Amino acid sequence: MQLSTSEKNRLRQQYGPWAIVTGASSGIGLELAQQLAGAGLNLVINARKADRLEPVAHQLKTEYSSKIRVVAADVSEPLGVRQLIDQTADLDIGLLVLSAGYGTSGLFLQSDLAEEMNMVRVNIEAVLALAHHYGNRFARQQRGGLILLSSMVAFQGVPYAANYAATKAYVQSLAEALALELKPAGVDVLAAAPGPVKTGFEQRANMQMGFSLTPAQVGVPILRALGRRSTVLPGGLTKLLVYSLRTVPRWGKVRIMKLVMGGMTQHQRQVPVSA
Template sequence: MPRHAEQSEFPSRLHDRYGPAALVTGASDGIGLAFARRLAEAGFDLVLVARRETVLAEIARDLRGRHGIDVQVLAADLSDGEQARRVAEVASDRDVRLLVAAAGFGTSGPFVDGDLAAELDMIDVNCRALTQVTHAFARRFVERGRGGIILMSSLVAFQGVPRAANYAATKAFVQTLAEGLHAELRPRGVDVLASAPGPVMTGFGQRAAMRIASGQTPDEVAAGSLRALGRRATVRPGFLAKALETALKPLPRAGRVRMMGRVMVGMTAR
């Protein structure tokens, strides 16, 4: 199919296969917000989840006005197990058939110098809450025989990363979970995708104390991921992610660890 034809049929294919509604975590900014906007353009009703209720409410008003869709806002801190459970319960009372788990954050610097509470919070958000929400929606999708799940992996998921060791470990968990679920759930009508971008120009770098001088846009990541859903198990969305994968692929795993360590030194130098 020609590229322009694929792009024109993309929104309708997406909605026909995974509509009428989608839930997006981490929807207040960055990649999560880009997913919300793309899905709104495709006609999805939305459930938007993030910590900042005021920001979510403003986004919801804008998307309703632009696209005439129904948008529900759910303020939740996914590092709190009880709040993550409330998000999971949305599966029982909304016709959500697409889950985009974009919530997450990172830390950087030597692991032994880091704040343990922050490292454990990151595991809670990036791994435990993601698993909790994914389990609830996957069960619901299997019962219906149809659904889609996008889990945000990363370029750092494929090897250890000095100065971002715990963050890379959480993304390795997400990548492995998505790969397993892709094979497990596809025969039951549910598509699962790991999206593994490279550096992205969002507020992530500031929170993680990383300097990201150049990178992909959140919209590139969202568009590439949605286009790949149902067609493969893992996508490196955008040119930069593919270029970085190509550069790292010939190296043995230990070589990739050393290379990523040098990159992180440059990104985290104070």
């Protein structure tokens, strides 16, 4: 899926000349970085591993002749957030895409608490700190955009991914509120809430997705929605999954999500057969 010329011009004029994309080395962040470079924006790309960011930087520079700055930093740590802020202080930034994030799954009582706390730092604390910093920068310049990666799991509790879904409920709620609060300052805020997308997410979360979208199916709808709505459900599969539950009461949605996530994590509960 590709952006039209007029959409590329709109993105560049409203949100250029520089955009920051966290989580840009893989999956949805990588797709959004590709689309934004294709629209003529210069990019700051962030993730933890420099060896995965450098080839992305090389490809974007070669293919689109955009300026690319790599900031390899772990946003689960205050130092990583500070590095990103400091290393972008000299740039004219108009857009922040917060795609760095991950999930966990399985029985809550058997989860590794340190890992769950780390996920809260990446999915919530870093999003809060970066939205606060760049929201202020954008409000001072009276223009800008923030894209926060929520999820369809944000709309109800999800057994077997309880903490992950709770982190995304935070992101969804934050983005919805900021969309109205920052509008008078000329800042557009968008919650992007995809259903399952085939990325590195599945492996890190130890989930098995039966059906899923590709990053290419969600990137363009997310960018098209920026400045036009406060929430986007990108991709036909996302809309189908969310709308099919629309009339179900919230307690019922939680039970349905238990069945869905139960299936996606069933492999974790299978006892190996001994010889």
